[in-house]
Amino acid sequence: MFKGFEVSSNEQAFTLETLKSGIRFDGRKLEEMRDIDIRLGDEYGYVEVRLGNTKAIVRISAQLAVPFEDRPYEGIFQISTEISPMAGPMFEAGRQSIDEVLISRLVEKAVRRSGALDLESLCIIAGSRCWAVRADVHFLDYDGNFIDATCLAVMVGLSHFKKPDIAINGEEIVLFSTDQRDPVPLSVLHIPLCVTFAFYNPNDVEENIKGSSSGELILVDPTMKEEAQSLGSMTLTLNKNREICQISKAGGLPIDAPVIMDCCSIAYSIVERLTEKIKQLLKDDEAKRIDINVQRALSAANDR
Amino acid sequence: MVLSTTERYYLLECLSGSKVIRADARRVDQFRPVEATCSFLPNSNGSSRVRLPDGSECIASVKAKVVKVESSEVTDLLNVEVDINGQRDDAEAVVSFSSILKESLAQCIPESLLKLTEKYAFELSIDAIVISYPSGISSFYSILTLVSMAVYLALKSTSLPLLTSTTEDAEVEEEPTFSDDWDLAKLLFPKDRLLAPPLLFVLAMVGPNLLLDPSVEELEVAENGLFVGFASNKAGAPIRSISLNSTNNKGLSTNHILDAVSTVDSVGGSVLKALNSIVENSTSEF
Amino acid sequence: MSRFEIYSPEGLRVDGRRWNEIRRFECRINSHPTSSDGSSYVEQGNTKVLCLVQGPMEPALRSQSSTAQGSLIVNVSVTPFATVERNKRPRNDRRIQELSATLTRTFNKAIVLKNYPRSLIQVNLQVLALDGGLLAACTNATTLALMDAGISMYDYISSVTAGIFDGQTPLLDLNTIEENELGFLTVGVIGESEKLALLLMEDRVGMDSLEKVLAIAIAGSHRIRELMDIQVRNYGKHKVAKLANQ
Numbered sequence: 129m130f131k132g133f134e135v136s137s138n139e140q141a142f143t144l145e146t147l148k149s150g151i152r153f154d155g156r157k158l159e160e161m162r163d164i165d166i167r168l169g170d171e172y173g174y175v176e177v178r179l180g181n182t183k184a185i186v187r188i189s190a191q192l193a194v195p196f197e198d199r200p201y202e203g204i205f206q207i208s209t210e211i212s213p214m215a216g217p218m219f220e221a222g223r224q225s226i227d228e229v230l231i232s233r234l235v236e237k238a239v240r241r242s243g244a245l246d247l248e249s250l251c252i253i254a255g256s257r258c259w260a261v262r263a264d265v266h267f268l269d270y271d272g273n274f275i276d277a278t279c280l281a282v283m284v285g286l287s288h289f290k291k292p293d294i295a296i297n298g299e300e301i302v303l304f305s306t307d308q309r310d311p312v313p314l315s316v317l318h319i320p321l322c323v324t325f326a327f328y329n330p331n332d333v334e335e336n337i338k339g340s341s342s343g344e345l346i347l348v349d350p351t352m353k354e355e356a357q358s359l360g361s362m363t364l365t366l367n368k369n370r371e372i373c374q375i376s377k378a379g380g381l382p383i384d385a386p387v388i389m390d391c392c393s394i395a396y397s398i399v400e401r402l403t404e405k406i407k408q409l410l411k412d413d414e415a416k417r418i419d420i421n422v423q424r425a426l427s428a429a430n431d432r
Numbered sequence: 433m434v435l436s437t438t439e440r441y442y443l444l445e446c447l448s449g450s451k452v453i454r455a456d457a458r459r460v461d462q463f464r465p466v467e468a469t470c471s472f473l474p475n476s477n478g479s480s481r482v483r484l485p486d487g488s489e490c491i492a493s494v495k496a497k498v499v500k501v502e503s504s505e506v507t508d509l510l511n512v513e514v515d516i517n518g519q520r521d522d523a524e525a526v527v528s529f530s531s532i533l534k535e536s537l538a539q540c541i542p543e544s545l546l547k548l549t550e551k552y553a554f555e556l557s558i559d560a561i562v563i564s565y566p567s568g569i570s571s572f573y574s575i576l577t578l579v580s581m582a583v584y585l586a587l588k589s590t591s592l593p594l595l596t597s598t599t600e601d602a603e604v605e606e607e608p609t610f611s612d613d614w615d616l617a618k619l620l621f622p623k624d625r626l627l628a629p630p631l632l633f634v635l636a637m638v639g640p641n642l643l644l645d646p647s648v649e650e651l652e653v654a655e656n657g658l659f660v661g662f663a664s665n666k667a668g669a670p671i672r673s674i675s676l677n678s679t680n681n682k683g684l685s686t687n688h689i690l691d692a693v694s695t696v697d698s699v700g701g702s703v704l705k706a707l708n709s710i711v712e713n714s715t716s717e718f
Numbered sequence: 719m720s721r722f723e724i725y726s727p728e729g730l731r732v733d734g735r736r737w738n739e740i741r742r743f744e745c746r747i748n749s750h751p752t753s754s755d756g757s758s759y760v761e762q763g764n765t766k767v768l769c770l771v772q773g774p775m776e777p778a779l780r781s782q783s784s785t786a787q788g789s790l791i792v793n794v795s796v797t798p799f800a801t802v803e804r805n806k807r808p809r810n811d812r813r814i815q816e817l818s819a820t821l822t823r824t825f826n827k828a829i830v831l832k833n834y835p836r837s838l839i840q841v842n843l844q845v846l847a848l849d850g851g852l853l854a855a856c857t858n859a860t861t862l863a864l865m866d867a868g869i870s871m872y873d874y875i876s877s878v879t880a881g882i883f884d885g886q887t888p889l890l891d892l893n894t895i896e897e898n899e900l901g902f903l904t905v906g907v908i909g910e911s912e913k914l915a916l917l918l919m920e921d922r923v924g925m926d927s928l929e930k931v932l933a934i935a936i937a938g939s940h941r942i943r944e945l946m947d948i949q950v951r952n953y954g955k956h957k958v959a960k961l962a963n964q
Contacts, residue, residue, distance in 0.1 A: 226819045233816045237920055333827075337872045337908055360823070362917070372928060375903065375919040378816075379823025382913035385932050392925055474764055475847050476799050487753030491846065493799035513798065513806070517842065521809065557804050561797055563844060564753035564770060718759060718766065718846075 173289030181271035193260035203250020242373035433568030448639025478590025525572035756867025764849035788834025873909030
């Protein structure tokens with residue numbers, strides 16, 4: 129996928145052989161995701177996601193802003209996905225490669241365009257004041273499949289984040305600190321999650337295009353090595369309401385339509401499981417925070 | 433285009449003598465055949481496509497928008513942008529083409545033509561896109577004639593919707609309204625009036641001679657060049673000297689300039705007539 | 719809600735089509751014989767796209783030259799007058815960049831690139847008018863222009879959009895009004911197969927209606943392939959007749 133990482137022909141042949149027998153280097157099954165480790169920070173809206181060796185951090189923040197002229201009833205939501213050389217030596221600082229553009233466009237489509245965040249709820253005074261929510265994604269380590277990790281991290285971040293409470297006095301907006309009033313969560317309408325598939329062709333090109341058999345190999349959540357050897361990828365974005373928010377198969381190996389339908393159901397089962405996991409995680413975090421708050425109140429009493 | 437010494441010498445010899453022999457057997461004041469169509473873009477008020485036999489091609493579009501008039505300057509109501517495929521937006525040719533065209537148009541379009549009511553006027557956005565040009569072209573100025581023809585045809589085929597509200601709206605709050613019927617639309621440049629957009633003719637100087645519509649090979653041996661405007665049926669401003677290649681450059685004499693003006697004066701009318709017949713017989717197909 | 723009725727109870731769409739009808743599809747190949755090695759012009763309804771192909775030729779840059787296979791570059795430019803409201807897009811517009819990358823990746827697999835080592839094939843697309851189905855029209859125009867240039871391809875790639883109305887009725891080949899209202903996808907089908915070289919969807923569509931939409935989109939693409947094939951064969955015959963006369 130990214131330049132500067134090449135795999136020898138021997139290794140390519142070896143990978144294809146192992147994939148044919150349904151084995152991957154890290155012992156996963158073909159349609160299995162890597163282990164996902166999500167860590168929530170002490171502050172609201174800070175999330176660390178680890179997908180195998182791929183690591184990303186998301187920080188959600190909000191500030192008051194003036195809404196766009198053509199959309200006076202909506203708040204602003206921006207996702208910034210800049211890949212720095214920190215993620216790996218193949219990324220150049222300052223210059224956006226076409227792969228980076230595609231990643232940011234995809235995350236944008238998956239999260240923003242699908243309406244995951246209710247923008248109208250971010251409006252404070254129509255046409256003059258609104259919340260501007262930003263998601264800053266930092267990529268710390270790259271081992272394939274940035275898209276799934278990013279989308280997951282942004283969605284967890286948005287669900288976790290709380291913005292300060294406000295009150296409106298006529299034209300004046302009063303902003304309360306977290307000590308004065310409990311902050312309010314964002315209104316997240318649904319949780320879209322991405323699942324990326326990589327395609328391989330064990331037969332020759334003519335068989336893939338002209339042949340009737342669909343012998344293409346498809347695997348979920350490719351690592352960097354697998355990505356480098358794949359002949360194309362497809363990213364599906366779904367939520368647990370059985371809605372597909374986005375499909376992106378921008379070229380690559382031609383794939384039979386029924387196979388794509390199968391991919392959808394594989395992706396759905398993954399998304400269903402992940403959504404549960406996220407919900408549980410957020411619930412646990414909330415419970416922990418209440419505990420701490422209670423303890424603090426108690427300790428304050430003891431001090432006196 | 434790279435010419436060998438022999439080719440260059442041969443061309444110079446043929447073109448600079450007292451009897452000019454052009455490689456494609458044209459007279460000095462003869463154009464190459466031009467292929468053109470009009471009004472093929474449904475989203476634009478006027479559009480045109482002009483193509484030369486060497487593959488150069490320009491597509492132009494005119495879009496009109498109703499705006500509130502703030503000043504009485506025509507230049508504020510004209511928006512001309514040229515784009516040359518593969519060239520940056522700030523490339524010298526792109527910037528200068530836009531300004532040359534805008535200036536010459538502003539001189540020929542009276543404000544009354546765009547004025548709609550006392551408060552409102554049409555703002556014209558003219559876009560010309562050079563889709564292709566000969567690969568060995570030594571100066572973009574040689575396609576200025578092509579671009580000006582495309583703009584001419586696009587403007588000539590521009591039709592604007594018929595105003596149905598009053599023109600005396602100084603005291604009225606409402607915005608102007610238009611008829612939905614495009615059969616009632618009016619041409620921006622009515623047929624019965626002499627008014628027409630300007631054309632720009634590029635001439636190449638070789639020795640004492642001036643060649644109209646120089647081809648790629650002729651550009652390579654040209655010693656200097658100039659373009660001459662043609663509006664209201666006579667040649668005139670803008671007249672400017674242009675460098676057609678980077679190798680040879682000689683000065684223009686007064687005779688050259690006078691010669692250029694009289695050449696354009698004599699052929700301008702027939703070029704205009706030919707272009708007008710294209711507008712009238714156009715089938716709105718690409 | 720829009721002031722247009724996207725799909726009337728009588729089964730008619732804004733422009734009077736039925737659900738399974740494509741828009742007027744007209745195409746021409748070799749529209750620019752002098753200025754390019756291959757060219758085409760495609761009209762899909764009111765969307766008009768011009769495609770010029772240069773090559774296979776020697777690449778200008780060393781980095782574009784590969785000994786294993788040819789390289790392909792696709793440039794898309796949407797003219798400022800393409801939409802009803804004039805809109806000048808910056809050159810590094812990310813949507814346009816994404817579009818060119820998508821086309822490049824699609825045709826990388828459709829062209830027999832191993833036949834063109836150390837060569838460059840450059841595709842330039844000009845969008846003259848835009849009324850929905852931008853990617854589809856660009857794909858079809860590129861297929862035709864590459865064929866005109868005589869570049870070996872495995873098969874046609876034909877493309878069309880399809881959307882879903884009310885989660886019930888799939889609609890084929892959407893225009894701008896329909897695209898703004900409905901969830902839709904663009905497919906690129908290779909030859910007469912059901913294999914998808916390209917599948918892009920940007921709006922929410924229920925998982926259970928996907929199959930319906932895909933089915934109609936594939937059928938629509940096959941229809942467009944037929945129409946393109948007729949044009950290519952006509953042109954071929956015309957050219958042969960011309961040669962025979964000489």
